[in-house]
Amino acid sequence: MAAHMTPEEFRRYGHEMVDWIARYWENLENLPVTPDVRPGEVAARLPEQAPETGEDFTAVLADLDRVITPGMAHWQHPAFFGYFPANTSGPSVLGDLVSAGLGVQGMLWSTGPAATEVETVVLDWLADLLDLPKRFRSTSSGGGVIQDSASSAALVATLAALHRAGGGAWRTEGVRREYTVYTSTQAHSSIEKAARIAGIGDRNVRLVEVDEAYAMRPDALRAALDADRAEGRIPALVVATIGTTSTTAVDPLPEIGEICREYGVWLHIDAAYAGAAAVCPELRWSHAGLEYADSYCFDPHKWLLTGFDCDAFWVADRAELVQALTVLPEYLRNAATESGEVIDYRDWQVPLGRRFRALKLWFVLRWYGAEGLREHIRSGVATAQRFAEWVRADERFEIAAPHPFSLVCFRLRDSNASDDSGASDDSDAANDSDAANEELLRRVNATGQAFLTHTRVGGRYVLRLAVGAPSTQERHAAGAWKLIQAAADDLDAG
Amino acid sequence: MAAHMTPEEFRRYGHEMVDWIARYWENLENLPVTPDVRPGEVAARLPEQAPETGEDFTAVLADLDRVITPGMAHWQHPAFFGYFPANTSGPSVLGDLVSAGLGVQGMLWSTGPAATEVETVVLDWLADLLDLPKRFRSTSSGGGVIQDSASSAALVATLAALHRAGGGAWRTEGVRREYTVYTSTQAHSSIEKAARIAGIGDRNVRLVEVDEAYAMRPDALRAALDADRAEGRIPALVVATIGTTSTTAVDPLPEIGEICREYGVWLHIDAAYAGAAAVCPELRWSHAGLEYADSYCFDPHKWLLTGFDCDAFWVADRAELVQALTVLPEYLRNAATESGEVIDYRDWQVPLGRRFRALKLWFVLRWYGAEGLREHIRSGVATAQRFAEWVRADERFEIAAPHPFSLVCFRLRDSNASDDSGASDDSDAANDSDAANEELLRRVNATGQAFLTHTRVGGRYVLRLAVGAPSTQERHAAGAWKLIQAAADDLDAG
Missing domain, CATH: 3.90.1150.10 (Aspartate Aminotransferase, domain 1)
Structure with a gap:
């Protein structure tokens, strides 16, 4: 038997590690926000090979101060104003700790019933907190799931949109070169990346012009859709943004939603950063028109006190998403899946495996x-x-x-x-x-x-x-x- | 200000949580391996809405025993023999804990130099431990990166293969309906899923026949390649498996590799489970022929004591991968990226954001x-x-x-x-x-x-x-x- 860490050792080192984090947070304000290191400098502090025999854990702990901290951009620093925030919090860290300790792999309901059901319930809670349309609830036709990021949410939305646009043929036949995707010039690069990954090709992504407030111009969207239709293309997806990355512009969802309905195009809403704002009634104007959306996501790991990775993604019709993504080999068949009574989240995402990420979100919602x-x-x-x-x-x-x-x-x-x-x-x-x-x-x-x-x-x-x-x-x-x-x-x- | 958990409170609850996990592990053998719960039973134990005001953390702790444990399939139970193992260990949990506490988002080198460089170094260590071909090292033309799962690794390999097969045109033009993918009838379902996500279409995935030991038949692979070429198709990717999911069969890499070289097709090796075995010299026969591979992955989160998610993925030519996946918007530009001296792991994966997952792997390698x-x-x-x-x-x-x-x-x-x-x-x-x-x-x-x-x-x-x-x-x-x-x-x- 390898020398596993005993529960007693885990207690001792675990307490030390918790204390180290608490001290790190207490001392954070005194650290430079970003490090003064050159490429290769951190790597040079590490040995060239893994040790042949196990090391004492105190050496590992010491290296946190010697190697890691001085090489960090401190995203939790109070003077970190870059990009968008990447929140975490005490309850989130502790939820993640429990998840790591349980070591459950919740790919199927049956491989982690609590992991699945807590996620479904907590995403319903969150839908309530943001006042999302009823059909996004698991108790209606939709439901929520945690993705690692808004990038992956955009990808999954793109795939469901292609499935719909192809009338089901996309799964077997693959992407057609006629499919087109629409988003604004101010949309996040992940929209373009998702389209590329899905095989759509950069040149079939239309970056729609924005107005003086950097929000998508509905007339320009309509013109782009008309031009593509006239040339025999098949508009598959429109991605509108609530809170663009550059300036937090809000695309006019009511107008865009009407157009999507008219043209029969899947509407995905990327609210990665600004979605969190919808917990405040006075900021919900930004979500007006969300009832038109087929899918929506925001990142609790940005501005809602939950550590990365935690993107909350909802669909209005979960059946469409599952049909697009499911592959069921024999070795994953089980009675619960066949009963049709459960959610198997593996069919809602790119990877098969998944951690119990809902725990940290659950802890955060309960603590705050x-x-x-x-x-x-x-x-x-x-x-x-x-x-x-x-x-x-x-x-x-x-x-x-x-x-x-x-x-x-x-x-x-x-x-x-x-x-x-x-x-x-x-x-x-x-x-x-x-x-x-x-x-x-x-x-x-x-x-x-x-x-x-x-x-x-x-x-x-x-x-x-x-x-x-x-x-x-x-x-x-x-x-x-x-x-x-x-x-x-x-x-x-x- | 919201009532954030203070460092002092974090210490107290953190210690309690560490102790809870230690007790969970100590008691694990006495629990039923899988739960006796019906669909909806866990959800029914939760309130219908998030609390309006924050709850006491002791209530949260109590719910671990009331709601979570009885609804768990205990993957860490010593009598859990299902699927493949999903290892975790004390040092892995503690590495993940530090990662959560730091809350760093290492999408770019500059947003977490230590997060990037520790990952690069530790993946080089791991390449040494498995005796992988030299060109997979970051010190050569390749390099390693942590993906969430072998599914995502397969997807990323598929995209790089399409980029190569299209002579660079795939990025702009999208997938062509002529592209074909080859794997055995015994390959993991994630290969088919990756092809579908990439827009290839299920019908362009060839499931090559296996021999009596369930390993891919090289003659059948060659016949499939020839048939497709004769019909004007473009073979883009072959995925061979070391340790198939059903029976841990090992595809004959030397023969398959020769064929891939002859036909100019990207060879990805999925060793999700069995790759870990290569740390033992007496089991390295399973990796013979790996020098032909363009990419390779295995999951330390399966059988190498590191908690999910931790798939280790290597490419022989990192430039091909980055060219396939990169999108560089203005808001991510920075001096380090422009110097060309650093790795920005965002270009090695589907999502933009990333946690500091190398910490847990680093801890595991040092502890053991x-x-x-x-x-x-x-x-x-x-x-x-x-x-x-x-x-x-x-x-x-x-x-x-x-x-x-x-x-x-x-x-x-x-x-x-x-x-x-x-x-x-x-x-x-x-x-x-x-x-x-x-x-x-x-x-x-x-x-x-x-x-x-x-x-x-x-x-x-x-x-x-x-x-x-x-x-x-x-x-x-x-x-x-x-x-x-x-x-x-x-x-x-x-």
Whole structure:
């Protein structure tokens, strides 16, 4: 027998590890948000080979401080404002811990009845909390499932859409080159990636134009659908976004939904980041028109206090999804499946195997309650709105896009925006200004005291400050703003 | 501010949770392996809605015993012999715990340098431990990455194969209906599912005939390739298996590899279960011919003491994989990516986001050392071989397939196997015997003292006993064998 860790050893090291995490969280604010390491530097701290004999666990623990922490971008740091937040929380970590300890593989209902049923129930709870349309409930025609990410949710939605568009022939015949997919120029790259994976080809993905608020233009969508139909193509899927990655724009779902209904096209809604906002009634305007959707997802692992991976994905008609994805070999046959009374989540996703990820979500919902979730969202929104006020009050800066949630897009104004010296000079000025914004971002991040990322919208380089880590308070956003102003001062002087 | 769990509370509840898991493991042998629950029974124990205000954590802890444990199939139970094992271990659970606590999202090198580099190094370690071909190393042209499962590995390999088969046109043009995929009739269903997801269509997947040992017949593969080429199809991918799901058959890689080279087809090797065996030199015969492979995967989360999800996937040429999958939107651009000096694992997988899964594998390799891993594999193989001896010694039973690893396929013989009364009666006898084996399995599993699953090979119903849980000892297999014999006695008597 190999020297397995005994339950007694697990207790001892487990307590030490819990304490290490608690200390990490307590000390997080004192660490640089992002590390100062060069490529290869972490790898160089590791031996070239695995040990021949087992090591003492204290050496492993020591390496967390020696190798891991200094090589980390600290996503849970209160001054991590990059990308979108990647929340976790105490109850989430503990739910994941139980899941790891149980080591259950819930591919089928029968291989983990509790894993399956807790997931179904908790996703119904979440549908209630967001006030999603009734047909997304498992008690109706639909149901929810946890995917690893919104990317995988988009892929699964794409496959169900192809199954429908092909009248069932897609499974056996494969993709037809006539299928087309529609999303906005501001949609997440995962939509394009999902289409590519599904064999649709990048050139059959239509990136529909947006309006001045970066939301999809329904008239442009209709025009694209008409043009493709006229050329004999088969529109299979429209993906609309609630809260785009660059600027958190909200596509007009009621208009888009009407068009999808008219053209008989599957409508998937990607609300990866902003879906969490729907726990607050005052932010549910962003979900108006969701009744048109065939599928919808958002990531509790972004802004709803649940650790990665936890994308919540719902379909309005679970039968369509299962028909698209099911393959049933003999070795997976079992009485429960054949009874037709159970959900086998393997047919709702790409992989066969699955962890008991619902535990962490269940723990989070119970620890915080609906009230606690709403407070978390409101706190992020309030801090972001305060930040936007500070930006507006400094005439060197401008807000670059509407900011209804907890992301603010902003930039240094073009230095000679008031100079009316012609198109060519405007373009030079734009380039200079983009470079200045890029340099400002570099300087702020180099301090290690805050971390922001960037995007480009309307062709211009824009800074993004995304609030949402559980530990972030207004003072952290204020600290970031001071760093930004100081960097702008230096650029002015320099 | 929402009432976040404080570090102090996390310490307290974290210790309680660690203790709960330790107790669960200590008590596991006394629990029924699979639960006696009906569909809906677990769900009925949960409230209909999430709580409005946060609950006390002691209520959550109590529900583990009230709701979860009684609704579990206990995959870590020493008498769980179903499917393939789904190992976990103390060091794996603790590695996952640290990963959850850090909450890092390692989609890019820059968003988690340590997460990326530890993964690269540990997969190189693992390649050494299995003695994989040099070109799979990150220090050569290839490299390893953790996927959630062998299903996703098969999908990613399929996409890279299509990219190659299309000469780069697949990305933009999409799948062509001429592409074909080859695997054996005994391959895992995930190969067919991957092809379907990639838009290839079930009818373009060729299930190649196997020999009497259930291994792919190279002549049948060649014939299928020739037939397709003659009809203008484009063979894109061959998937060979080391250790098929039904019986752990090993496809003849040297012959298959030569054919793939001759026809210029991507060769992916699915060693999901049996790959772990290659840590033992005496079992490496199963990997002969691996030098022909373009990609290879196995699941440490099956038989190598690492909790789900942890599929280790390697490619011989990482550039081909990245070219197939990359999409680079502005908001993900960063200096490290542009330097070309780093790996961004997002381009090696379907999802964008990723957890720090390498931690648990790192912990496992360090805790056990190469020696401990080998002992674990050898212990499972030895117990399975002993079990096979017992089966052979009971004339009512027969071994149904070769059993080189830790899975034994067996069955009650046809009751009149010695009776020479003609084809029609043989067929009736076969049906009776299949029904008897099915009933025997039902009775054994109903005891709750062991759990086995079944398959069909050669058209016959066969029982599978898979050894491999870390806590399984010979006495547990002996206990299962006693239950099986007792059930056979009852069937004889009845």
